[in-house]
Structures are given as structure tokens and as C-alpha cells.
Amino acid sequence: MIQGIFPVVKAGTQNDNCFEITFKAPDMAKEAKVGQFVHILCDGKTLRRPISICRIDKAEGTLRIVFEKRGEGTAWLSKCKEGDELDILGPLGNGFPLCDTNKNVLVVGGGIGVPPLLGIADFAADGCDAVLGFRDRDHLCLIDDFKSVAGNVFVMTDDGSFGEKGFVTERVRALVSEKAYDAVYACGPSPMLKAVSALAAEKGIDCYISLEERMGCGIGACLVCACKIKTADGEKYLHVCKDGPVFKASEVIW
Amino acid sequence: MADMKVKIAGVEFSNPIITASGTYGFGKEYSNFFSLSELGGISCKGITLEERQGNPPPRIAETPSGILNSVGLQNPGVDYFIEHDLPWLKTQDTVIIANIAGRTMEDYCTVAKKLDATNVDMIELNISCPNVKAGGVAFGVTPQGVEEITTAVRAATKKPLIVKLTPNTADISQTAKAAENAGADAVSLINTLTGMKIDINTRRPVLRNNTGGLSGAAVLPVAVRMVWQAANAVKIPVIGMGGICRWQDAVELMLAGACALQIGTANFTDAYTPIKVRDGLEKYLDDNGYASVGDIVGKVEVWE
Numbered sequence: 001m002i003q004g005i006f007p008v009v010k011a012g013t014q015n016d017n018c019f020e021i022t023f024k025a026p027d028m029a030k031e032a033k034v035g036q037f038v039h040i041l042c043d044g045k046t047l048r049r050p051i052s053i054c055r056i057d058k059a060e061g062t063l064r065i066v067f068e069k070r071g072e073g074t075a076w077l078s079k080c081k082e083g084d085e086l087d088i089l090g091p092l093g094n095g096f097p098l099c100d101t102n103k104n105v106l107v108v109g110g111g112i113g114v115p116p117l118l119g120i121a122d123f124a125a126d127g128c129d130a131v132l133g134f135r136d137r138d139h140l141c142l143i144d145d146f147k148s149v150a151g152n153v154f155v156m157t158d159d160g161s162f163g164e165k166g167f168v169t170e171r172v173r174a175l176v177s178e179k180a181y182d183a184v185y186a187c188g189p190s191p192m193l194k195a196v197s198a199l200a201a202e203k204g205i206d207c208y209i210s211l212e213e214r215m216g217c218g219i220g221a222c223l224v225c226a227c228k229i230k231t232a233d234g235e236k237y238l239h240v241c242k243d244g245p246v247f248k249a250s251e252v253i254w
Numbered sequence: 255m256a257d258m259k260v261k262i263a264g265v266e267f268s269n270p271i272i273t274a275s276g277t278y279g280f281g282k283e284y285s286n287f288f289s290l291s292e293l294g295g296i297s298c299k300g301i302t303l304e305e306r307q308g309n310p311p312p313r314i315a316e317t318p319s320g321i322l323n324s325v326g327l328q329n330p331g332v333d334y335f336i337e338h339d340l341p342w343l344k345t346q347d348t349v350i351i352a353n354i355a356g357r358t359m360e361d362y363c364t365v366a367k368k369l370d371a372t373n374v375d376m377i378e379l380n381i382s383c384p385n386v387k388a389g390g391v392a393f394g395v396t397p398q399g400v401e402e403i404t405t406a407v408r409a410a411t412k413k414p415l416i417v418k419l420t421p422n423t424a425d426i427s428q429t430a431k432a433a434e435n436a437g438a439d440a441v442s443l444i445n446t447l448t449g450m451k452i453d454i455n456t457r458r459p460v461l462r463n464n465t466g467g468l469s470g471a472a473v474l475p476v477a478v479r480m481v482w483q484a485a486n487a488v489k490i491p492v493i494g495m496g497g498i499c500r501w502q503d504a505v506e507l508m509l510a511g512a513c514a515l516q517i518g519t520a521n522f523t524d525a526y527t528p529i530k531v532r533d534g535l536e537k538y539l540d541d542n543g544y545a546s547v548g549d550i551v552g553k554v555e556v557w558e
């Protein structure tokens with residue numbers, strides 16, 4: 001875990017409202033694991049903004065993030081250019097548990113939940129299957145990146161303006177019935193996560209999901225980022241920044 | 255080099271910078287950034303008799319130059335703290351302050367008694383947390399309430415006792431005096447100011463608890479005023495906090511009458527804030543020819 005000032009080496013856009021930044025932070029990249037996040041200071045803000053790590057390049061010593069413009073913090077961040085410097089704290093949280101025995105892996109992403117899953121596709125030994133859902137063709141992101149590393153990529157849009165029309169859960173239901181996956185990893189809006197968790201549970205497949213909650217410190221000290229989790233001692237408020245953001249789907253209390 | 259040491263109720267601090275309760279957990283996470291021995295002290299997360307789960311999320315919202323929080327005293331309980339957190343904290347070579355809270359007077363006294371039997375350095379009585387229904391706010395808002403609870407806890411422990419005052423009161427000099435009369439060794443202030451933020455699109459409060467405690471830069475002028483009033487009302491030491499982000503803020507609070515300081519919210523923005531404030535304060539003392547940090551305490555020259 002490091003807090004420092006790091007140079008932006010590449011900045012770009014995925015669509016009109018979705019941006020990406022690659023910054024150089026060799027020590028952070030060395031430590032980083034798929035599914036972890038970074039906490040970024042945005043100009044004039046008291047609280048840092050949590051953004052998932054999308055890709056780790058240990059050789060180059062860089063980390064890439066992909067994010068949507070939501071409010072003032074991300075609006076400021078979207079204006080960053082190559083050569084600018086960012087105050088970043090990371091890597092934070094626990095990543096996705098990845099094991100080499102996970103030969104058949106399914107990743108399921110919805111909207112801005114797609115970026116943290118790219119690293120899993122990078123990692124999966126025999127390539128993974130990916131189901132990526134977006135509102136419409138104007139909100140797509142990282143399709144080409146996934147196509148270059150994943151086995152099968154299924155793109156869904158709510159209105160059918162790109163790929164298949166429908167929700168990711170419909171495609172996921174079909175896939176888990178056809179193929180014996182060893183694990184499912186998902187990130188996206190809560191209703192999607194809930195549905196995917198239920199489908200995986202039906203088939204007895206291990207499922208890991210990445211959660212979001214509003215954060216303060218980002219490191220487990222202030223206890224604001226609570227989420228309810230089943231533990232050996234009963235239901236407890238654990239903390240997304242330190243105990244997560246990735247949780248075992250069967251332990252999450254919705 | 256100015257002497258940065260301060261002494262409060264017989265306890266020596268290597269410097270006046272303490273991290274504020276609830277923002278620093280039990281220190282472990284922040285020890286990733288620097289040795290905790292660089293700090294004058296650590297005020298731990300508020301602890302209660304039994305484990306508490308706290309309020310449902312969202313528990314935090316950003317507001318102009320500050321934040322609102324409604325954690326609601328999530329903590330593992332005093333027994334767990336004594337067994338699992340305190341032993342490690344006591345190896346960190348800094349002053350360890352246990353911050354305690356409760357629902358009833360008996361709860362406070364039981365927690366204080368349990369801590370009395372440990373090697374914790376000081377106890378800070380949180381009678382001002384605005385988040386827990388009937389969990390302290392009743393004691394903190396009136397001088398009678400402050401006197402009652404302070405008297406009871408004073409009888410339960412020989413540890414140096416700091417009473418942490420709430421700004422949500424009519425007259426801070428009266429509650430400060432009440433704490434002093436009841437045997438407090440020091441007072442600390444300010445705790446958070448009750449606030450609220452509404453999402454104009456959903457028409458819902460952002461915090462699931464509807465209201466929460468305001469902290470950060472926004473509260474600094476309130477803290478400076480209240481520390482000044484409290485310091486003028488009592489003879490016991492005043493520990494100042496509320497909105498400290500830079501060394502200049504620390505100097506202001508000391509001039510107003512604080513002999514030590516706590517830093518909370520600013521740790522979220524920059525984990526190195528306590529070190530930067532400490533070093534900036536030391537340079538200010540050197541640049542202005544002060545031999546010791548105590549030399550600026552209460553030295554504001556108010557207009558007639």
C-alpha cells in the first residue's frame with residue numbers, strides 16, 4: 001500500500017462518458033492484484049475516489065483505470081492528460097481469488113462493472129468466457145480488449161443496438177447450463193450481481209462478486225464502507241475497502 | 255529546534271499531534287505509511303461494553319470542504335480491544351488513548367473499570383457522539399449531564415481522564431467547566447456537528463441514518479472559537495480538534511488555547527497529514543523564535 005504522486009503516461013476515452021488513464025507506479029504495479037482498487041485524490045475534494053484497477057502491467061510498471069464521469073470528482077479526473085500527475089493511494093482491498101486450476105472461467109460485467117474483470121481474462125490459463133452488458137451502443141467499453149484475451153465474448157445491450165438484445169443474465173443462464181464452469185466472477189449493478197449469484201448457486205459454481213460502497217479512508221480504519229456479510233459468527237458489517245471489494249457471492253446479504 | 259514535547263495529566267507526548275478517534279481505527283492500517291512513534295498519540299476508535307455493528311450504509315457523504323459520517327460506533331467491544339488491539343498498540347511507542355462510549359452510565363463505568371486494569375495511557379470519554387440514539391448525546395449537551403457522567407467515570411478509574419465535548423450545546427464554556435468540576439484531567443473538543451445532506455434527484459438523505467456528524471475543514475472556525483471559549487473557562491488542559499488539514503490550522507488552534515491537537519478527517523485526504531502538520535508547526539516555532547510549543551498556547555491577542 002503506497003500513497004504518492006504518479007505521472008499519467010496515457011489518457012483516452014472509451015466512449016463519450018467513459019475515460020481511461022494509465023499511470024506509472026512501478027512499486028504499486030508490483031504489488032497489485034486483479035480486482036484491487038486505487039483511491040484517487042481529485043482536485044478540491046476531501047474524499048478520494050475509489051476506482052478499480054483494470055489492467056496491471058508489471059513489466060512496464062503501469063496501472064490502467066477505466067471510469068465513467070459521474071459527479072465532480074470523476075469529471076475532474078476525466079480532464080487528465082498525458083504528463084499530468086495524480087495523487088493515488090493503492091493498491092487497496094482484496095482482489096479476485098484466482099487459481100490456475102480455474103480452467104473454465106466465466107466473467108460477467110455490467111456497464112462500468114466491466115473494467116475490473118479484464119485482468120481475469122488476462123490471467124485465465126485457457127482463456128475465459130465473458131458476458132458483457134451495456135445500455136446501448138453508445139455505452140460500450142473495452143470490447144476489443146476482451147476480444148483479444150478472452151475465449152468467447154458475448155456482448156449484450158438493453159436495446160439491441162449492438163450485439164445481442166437483452167440482459168446479461170439471460171446469456172449467463174444459457175452458458176452455465178451448457179458448460180461446467182469452475183468459477184464465475186461478476187461486477188456491475190446490484191440487481192445483476194444478485195441474479196448472477198443466484199444462477200451460479202443453482203449450478204453449484206463458486207461465484208465471486210465485486211461490491212461498491214461509499215468510502216472514507218479506503219484502508220479499513222474509519223469503518224464507513226459497511227456491507228452485510230454472513231460470517232462464522234453470524235451476520236456482520238464487514239468493510240468493502242479492506243474485507244472486499246471482492247466477496248464470495250454466497251456470503252453477501254442483499 | 256523548538257521543544258515539541260507536551261505533558262497532559264502527567265502523561266508525556268513526544269509532540270502535540272494525536273490522531274482523532276474513529277478516523278484512525280486502532281492504528282494498524284495507518285502504520286503502513288510511517289512509524290506510529292512519529293505521532294504524539296493515538297485516540298482509538300470509540301469502544302463500548304458490547305460489540306456494536308453500527309448503522310446501515312451509506313455512512314459517509316462529502317459536503318462543502320468536509321464530510322458527514324454516521325458510522326454509529328461500530329466496534330468490537332472493550333474485551334476484544336483489550337485482548338487483541340491494545341497489546342500491539344502498546345508496542346508502538348506513542349501515547350495510547352482509549353475513547354469510550356455507552357448507552358448508560360453503568361456501561362461507561364464498566365468499560366472504564368476494565369480499562370483501569372490495563373496499561374492504556376489515558377481514557378477519553380466520548381459523551382458527544384451524535385449518532386447513537388440516547389448513546390451519549392444526552393450526557394454531553396447540558397452541564398448537568400456532563401458533570402453527572404464525569405463524576406461517575408472519575409470514580410471508576412484512576413487513569414488520566416479526558417472528557418470530549420460536543421459542539422452541539424448551548425454554551426461550551428459551561429460544559430467545559432462542568433467536566434473540570436467533576437474531576438476531568440483535560441477536555442478535548444470539538445466532536446462533530448450534526449448535519450444532513452439530501453440527494454436532490456432521489457429526494458432522499460444521502461446517509462441511511464438521515465443525519466450525521468460534520469467534520470473536516472468546514473468546521474475549523476467553529477473549533478477555533480469553541481477551543482478559545484473553553485480554554486478561557488477552565489484551568490485544565492484543552493486538546494483542540496476539528497478541521498485541521500495544514501500546520502497553519504494547528505497554530506490557530508494552539509493560539510486559541512489548545513495545548514495538544516487531534517487530526518481526523520484530513521487523514522482520509524492525505525495519510526501523511528499528521529507528519530506534515532507536526533513538521534510545519536515545528537518550523538513555525540523555529541522561524542518565530544519560540545523555544546517550546548507550549549509558548550504559543552493561548553497567545554491569541556484578542557481585540558479589546
Ligand SMILES: Cc1cc2nc3c(=O)[nH]c(=O)nc-3n(C[C@H](O)[C@H](O)[C@H](O)COP(=O)(O)OP(=O)(O)OC[C@H]3O[C@@H](n4cnc5c(N)ncnc54)[C@H](O)[C@@H]3O)c2cc1C
Pocket residue numbers: 037047048049050051052053066067068069070071072073074075112115116211212213214215240245315316
Ligand atoms: C471498490 C470500488 C471500485 C470502483 N471502480 C470503479 C471503476 O473502475 N470505474 C468507475 O467508473 N467507477 C468505479 N467505482 C465508482 C466510483 O468510485 C464513483 O463513480 C465515484 O466515486 C464518483 O465520484 P464523483 O465525485 O464523480 O461523484 P459524486 O456523486 O459527486 O461523488 C460524491 C461522493 O460519493 C461517492 N460515490 C458516488 N458514487 C459512488 C459509487 N458508485 N461507489 C462508491 N462511492 C461513490 C464518491 O466517491 C464521493 O465521495 C468504484 C467504486 C468502488 C467502491
Ligand SMILES: Cc1cc2nc3c(=O)[nH]c(=O)nc-3n(C[C@H](O)[C@H](O)[C@H](O)COP(=O)(O)O)c2cc1C
Pocket residue numbers: 216222224274275276277299300301323325327353380383418444445446468469470471473495496497498516517518519520
Ligand atoms: C468517520 C468518523 C468516525 C468518528 N468516530 C468517533 C468516535 O468513535 N469517537 C469520538 O469521540 N469521535 C469520533 N469522531 C469524531 C472525531 O474524532 C473528531 O472529533 C471530528 O471528526 C473533528 O475532527 P476532524 O475535523 O479533524 O475530523 C469520528 C469522526 C469521523 C469522521
Ligand code: FES
Pocket residue numbers: 214215216217218219220221222223224225239240241242
Ligand atoms: S473506507 Fe474507511 S474503512 Fe473502508
